[in-house]
Amino acid sequence: MSQPWARAAAAGADRERIAATPHSFGVDVWLRFAKKPTALAGLIAVLLLLACALIGPSLSPYSYDKQTLSLAGVPPVFTAVVAPEAGRYFYITPNQKIIEVDDQGRLLRQLPMAQDLFMEKRVSYRCGPQDEGLVYLDYSAAKPALLDEAGNPLAATRVLWNRTYLLGTDHLGRDILTRLMYGAQISLMVAFIAAAVNMVIGTLYGGIAGYLGGRVDAIMMRVVDIISTIPLTLYVILIKVCLAGGLVGIIVALSSVYWVDMARVVRGQVLSLKQQEFVLAARTIGSGTRRILLTHLIPNAMGSILVTATMLIPSAIFMEAFMSFIGIGIAPPMASLGTMCNDATEALRSSPYQLFLPALIICLIMFAFNFVGDGLRDSLDPQLKR
Amino acid sequence: MSETPLLQIENLTQHFPVRGRGHKVVHAVDGVSFAIGRGRTLGLVGESGCGKSTCARSIIRIYEPTSGHVRLDGQDITRLSQKQLLPLRRKMQMIFQDPYASLNGRMTVRALIGEPLRAHGAAESRRDEEDRILRMLEKVGLTREHAGRYPHEFSGGQRQRVGIARALILRPELVICDEPISALDVSIQAQIVNMLRDFQQELGLSYLFIAHDLSMVRYISDEVGVMYMGQLVEHSPAEDIYAHPLHPYTQGLLASIPVPDPSLARLQDEEGLSGDLPSPIDPPPGCRFHTRCPHATGCCREEAPALRNVGGGHAVACHLV
Numbered sequence: 001m002s003q004p005w006a007r008a009a010a011a012g013a014d015r016e017r018i019a020a021t022p023h024s025f026g027v028d029v030w031l032r033f034a035k036k037p038t039a040l041a042g043l044i045a046v047l048l049l050l051a052c053a054l055i056g057p058s059l060s061p062y063s064y065d066k067q068t069l070s071l072a073g074v075p076p077v078f079t080a081v082v083a084p085e086a087g088r089y090f091y092i093t094p095n096q097k098i099i100e101v102d103d104q105g106r107l108l109r110q111l112p113m114a115q116d117l118f119m120e121k122r123v124s125y126r127c128g129p130q131d132e133g134l135v136y137l138d139y140s141a142a143k144p145a146l147l148d149e150a151g152n153p154l155a156a157t158r159v160l161w162n163r164t165y166l167l168g169t170d171h172l173g174r175d176i177l178t179r180l181m182y183g184a185q186i187s188l189m190v191a192f193i194a195a196a197v198n199m200v201i202g203t204l205y206g207g208i209a210g211y212l213g214g215r216v217d218a219i220m221m222r223v224v225d226i227i228s229t230i231p232l233t234l235y236v237i238l239i240k241v242c243l244a245g246g247l248v249g250i251i252v253a254l255s256s257v258y259w260v261d262m263a264r265v266v267r268g269q270v271l272s273l274k275q276q277e278f279v280l281a282a283r284t285i286g287s288g289t290r291r292i293l294l295t296h297l298i299p300n301a302m303g304s305i306l307v308t309a310t311m312l313i314p315s316a317i318f319m320e321a322f323m324s325f326i327g328i329g330i331a332p333p334m335a336s337l338g339t340m341c342n343d344a345t346e347a348l349r350s351s352p353y354q355l356f357l358p359a360l361i362i363c364l365i366m367f368a369f370n371f372v373g374d375g376l377r378d379s380l381d382p383q384l385k386r
Numbered sequence: 387m388s389e390t391p392l393l394q395i396e397n398l399t400q401h402f403p404v405r406g407r408g409h410k411v412v413h414a415v416d417g418v419s420f421a422i423g424r425g426r427t428l429g430l431v432g433e434s435g436c437g438k439s440t441c442a443r444s445i446i447r448i449y450e451p452t453s454g455h456v457r458l459d460g461q462d463i464t465r466l467s468q469k470q471l472l473p474l475r476r477k478m479q480m481i482f483q484d485p486y487a488s489l490n491g492r493m494t495v496r497a498l499i500g501e502p503l504r505a506h507g508a509a510e511s512r513r514d515e516e517d518r519i520l521r522m523l524e525k526v527g528l529t530r531e532h533a534g535r536y537p538h539e540f541s542g543g544q545r546q547r548v549g550i551a552r553a554l555i556l557r558p559e560l561v562i563c564d565e566p567i568s569a570l571d572v573s574i575q576a577q578i579v580n581m582l583r584d585f586q587q588e589l590g591l592s593y594l595f596i597a598h599d600l601s602m603v604r605y606i607s608d609e610v611g612v613m614y615m616g617q618l619v620e621h622s623p624a625e626d627i628y629a630h631p632l633h634p635y636t637q638g639l640l641a642s643i644p645v646p647d648p649s650l651a652r653l654q655d656e657e658g659l660s661g662d663l664p665s666p667i668d669p670p671p672g673c674r675f676h677t678r679c680p681h682a683t684g685c686c687r688e689e690a691p692a693l694r695n696v697g698g699g700h701a702v703a704c705h706l707v
């Protein structure tokens with residue numbers, strides 16, 4: 001008589017065991033994240049950028065602020081004139097200096113000037129291993145031309161990659177690659193610190209407003225409304241102008257503004273979470289406000305917090321670049337991507353690569369973080385997917 | 387009945403303001419009174435929306451009761467601040483309806499069960515805490531290997547065991563079970579109810595056991611209360627209510643229980659419940675059940691019946707009894 005009953009009970013226990021799933025939450029999120037190509041590409045790009053920014057400058061033979069004026073303004077790829085001497089080429093820089101290049105594309109030296117024949121609109125330069133030869137730079141035409149010792153034009157040209165400075169030099173002869181890596185490091189550092197500070201302020205502010213609710217919430221959120229009606233750009237500029245310049249000023253300016261979005265997001269999450277049974281359970285248990293906020297509400301809102309923070313990084317980077325570009329950001333000799341863009345505008349016509357390269361990196365960083373943020377949002381909360 | 391009951395509620399009323407409807411309120415609980423003695427179980431039943439959960443939550447002070455009194459062990463806790471209430475919370479714990487929503491998915495089982503110990507500083511040391519958590523886990527039929535796992539790795543029945551372990555680890559005197567088995571598979575419901583009964587015998591617990599149909603509370607209750615639209619309409623010793631249901635609503639509830647053996651279907655010819663629940667914002671005047679009652683008379687539409695004792699501890703709120 002007891003036999004069939006015993007079997008039924010065992011079956012019940014079995015079904016409970018089968019229903020248990022082996023993955024932890026983190027593994028689940030990762031699996032969903034990795035399924036999204038854009039998210040994965042974004043993550044790889046972010047990691048590469050971080051690696052370059054953090055260890056790149058120390059691997060580079062150049063420092064970000066060392067000026068080599070004699071080799072200024074050489075792009076990464078250039079068209080050089082074939083010199084009379086075998087295996088030698090000349091590159092005419094935008095400010096009409098002549099740089100000797102070997103056949104590998106290594107920059108050897110700037111040719112010393114011999115004589116300025118201004119009546120003939122020519123300048124002569126010494127060349128050759130012992131400075132025994134001469135070349136003339138003829139600037140009578142719109143496009144300067146090189147003439148050999150006899151006065152015949154050197155017509156043959158060759159496109160060469162710059163092997164000494166892989167991404168060229170800027171108008172002060174600093175290595176652009178090193179400066180890019182260093183600038184990205186500063187930009188990312190500013191963005192990460194700003195995002196972290198915003199995350200802490202916004203999470204606590206929004207969490208407290210949402211959990212306490214009622215009048216406290218109303219007052220706290222009106223403050224947020226007021227802050228966010230002021231155009232943030234204007235606000236950041238004002239803060240920045242009032243504060244001491246440099247890195248600290250910009251971090252303070254960015255940190256004190258962008259938390260309003262975070263506060264809104266967290267408040268919304270907390271408002272819906274606090275009605276859930278596990279929060280009610282914590283209250284019936286007797287857990288205090290602090291414990292409920294820190295162990296129940298915020299960890300459960302962590303998904304949206306992370307997504308918002310990830311999305312905040314590109315806007316902080318953009319804001320920092322913008323401020324540096326208009327000249328109220330990072331002070332030289334420190335470089336950020338924005339100050340590099342700013343420096344490049346002076347020589348924009350003759351050397352567009354100096355603007356293009358930092359702008360490209362800014363775009364890359366923004367794209368990468370946006371993709372990661374999107375991927376995170378979708379994988380943390382599959383129901384949110386549109 | 388000279389001894390003070392463990393829990394005594396008097397005229398408990400809970401109204402919720404309705405947004406954008408002037409001064410109208412939802413009459414979720416309206417003047418409910420009952421008492422639960424030590425080691426005893428009151429089963430509270432009623433349709434969905436009749437205010438069972440609200441009643442439970444007002445007792446345990448998730449909501450601030452609009453009026454009325456809740457006495458725990460003779461002490462009136464209705465107007466205590468949350469801070470004053472904190473030490474009393476050890477005596478009174480709750481098990482929730484939804485085993486998925488009532489456990490924080492970001493905490494391990496160890497942290498979940500340990501939370502009451504930490505909130506009350508009840509464990510003497512980390513060793514003691516760990517010991518008590520593991521012992522509790524084994525008592526509810528889980529193993530120590532489960533301690534490091536997260537709730538989503540468990541089935542509904544196992545999660546509800548975690549919820550029970552959490553409610554019992556402080557050794558409370560009163561446990562409010564808000565439909566603890568409604569969300570579970572039928573095969574697991576019996577296991578959970580049996581476990582709750584075992585705990586009652588072992589620890590001398592009192593239960594307020596909420597369910598939405600009478601069949602679920604039959605095996606565990608000493609007394610049964612039937613709620614309709616925020617009011618208690620019938621209250622009696624358990625066997626009595628199944629043998630002689632007096633209120634037409636109770637009779638309707640009993641008729642709606644499916645009976646496995648047709649020869650036992652003594653209530654089959656009686657009518658089940660029909661009609662919709664009226665709005666709890668504007669409850670019908672007089673007896674709230676008159677809109678659905680097959681026997682309603684003029685008197686029922688005008689005058690609200692009081693809960694009257696009809697002998698043998700059986701009380702009913704109906705003009706026709």
Ligand SMILES: Nc1ncnc2c1ncn2[C@@H]1O[C@H](COP(=O)(O)OP(=O)(O)OP(=O)(O)O)[C@@H](O)[C@H]1O
Pocket residue numbers: 402403412413414432433434435436437438439440441598666
């Ligand atoms: N926080 C609240 N604010 C406003 N109205 C509420 C609130 N909680 C419950 N109510 C209302 O009170 C009434 C009773 O709800 P309650 O959850 O107590 O019912 P219940 O008997 O537990 O139902 P179920 O069996 O579905 O759990 C319902 O009409 C509900 O809409």
Ligand SMILES: [Mg+2]
Pocket residue numbers: 438439440483564565
């Ligand atoms: Mg309920």
